[in-house]
Amino acid sequence: MNRRQLLESLTSAVVATLAPAISMAQQNDRAGVGTFSSTIDPGLQRRVEVTGAIAPKVRVVATTAQLSAALKAAVDDETIVLQSGDYGHYTISGRNFGSYVTLRSEQPKGAVFQSLSVLNSSRLRIDGVRVSSPSNGSQGSKVTNIENSQHIDFLNCETHGLMDDDYSGHYGLFVLNCQDIVIRKNYVHDVHNGIALFSTTRLTVAENQVDYIGTDGFKFAGLTDFLIENNVSGGRYFPAPDDHCDFIQGQGSSTNGVLRGNVHLPITAGAATCQGVFVADGLYDNIVIEQNIVCTGMANGIVIDGGPTTKNIVRNNTLINAPRLVHDGTFIRIVGAGTDSKNIVCGTTGSITANGITAQHTKPGGAAYYDRLFTNARRGLGITLQDLRPIAGSAADFGSGMGAEQRLYQLLNP
DSSP, X not given: OOHHHHHHHHTHHHHHHHHHHTTOBOOSSXXXXXXXXXXXOTTHHHHHHHHSSSSOOEEEEOSHHHHHHXXXXXXXXXXXXXXXXXXXXXXXXXXEEEEEEEEEESSTTTEEESEEEEESOEEEEEESOEEEOSSOOOTTOEEEEEESOEEEEEESOEEEOOXXXXXXXXXXXXXXXXXXXXXXXOEEEEESEEEEEEEEEEEEEESOEEEEESSEEEEEEEEEEEEEESOEEOSOBOXXXXXXXXXXXXXXXXXXXXXXXXXXXXXXXXXXXXXXEEEOSSOEEEEEEESOEEEESSSEEEEEEOXXXXXEEEESOEEEEOTTTSOSXXXXXXXXXXXEESEEEEOSSOEEETTEEEEBSSOTTSTTBHHHHBSSGGGOTTOOTGGGOBOTTSTTSXXXXXXXXXXXXXXXXX
8 A cells, every 4th residue: 555545544534524514525536536516407508599598608618729719709697618628728818707707617627727827807707627737836836826807716626736746836726916706615736835815805715625735725915805714624734844834824914804614634744733723924903713623733723913903803713732743732822912712722731711621632630631522632643523523511512612613513414
């Protein structure tokens, strides 16, 4: 059994639990993970041609040249169906519509691009394609790139670098200088950085999965009015010795945001060196961080940098320290003004108060010992959501209002 097969077998329980909650039909081969149904009704085009009024116009294309011609001729509310095939390195530039024009793969992931860029465009929806780079790229290269655009939806897609255990290059999905962007239900893997979001207003990033990552799963800076919700780390990170690894990293001032319901459970040792939600290197205001579930060997479970008058809220998160890997505790650190309530963190001394729980895994006879709160939280690498099922009647039980118990219940009871 090679290393990848071993890692795949370790995570089977994680995938089985998470897949229904994020609506992903995942498979053991990661090239098949994240298959979403976006099949076109085969009768749709015919009905349009016959009646001219029942549904928006549908164009079917099979080559790059046909796709370019269809985009040039497209009108509002139109759908362009891409038959299976290789559409190469492709850029959509300067295409602006009054209402959404949809590009949809006829078969999920059947339409394949080697790279895909959307530049200076508006009201485009891309659904169900695969963007598969034939190279490892560089640290600044992008597999999927959205820049200087408005009202762009990127849905149900897969984007990745070369699948050769080299994670040194590429952003998987890169967004810059945009407004009104939706990134939902995508699978990003085999890249240096997963999903990167910069200088964008009104942004939703939800129900995506990142896996086989070199450094950061998600990173952002310069965002306003944003939601990063219910995203999942597959748990396989492979940082280089000098890499600083994060599940979600804020690296530049942002305002009016919510980071909610995101899950990071480590499988590889590299994933256990990832800090959880590390929102630093800037001034953040009016940020809510809640219902996130993070297991790491690092001390920094959640960090947020604010100022004297910022209104940041960190509440109802569950931070599990993976024993005997790096540090003995995993904590929350709020710089500047902000509130911390009803969180579960981990330290060397346990305690249970009305405002939160500090769990511990070093003193079996001490307060808030892992085994009295969770089914198997001491597992470390390969930990699953089932391992975090709370002990009935404990301070962390469902309905207790402690930690991310609401999100955990949702994931365990899809």
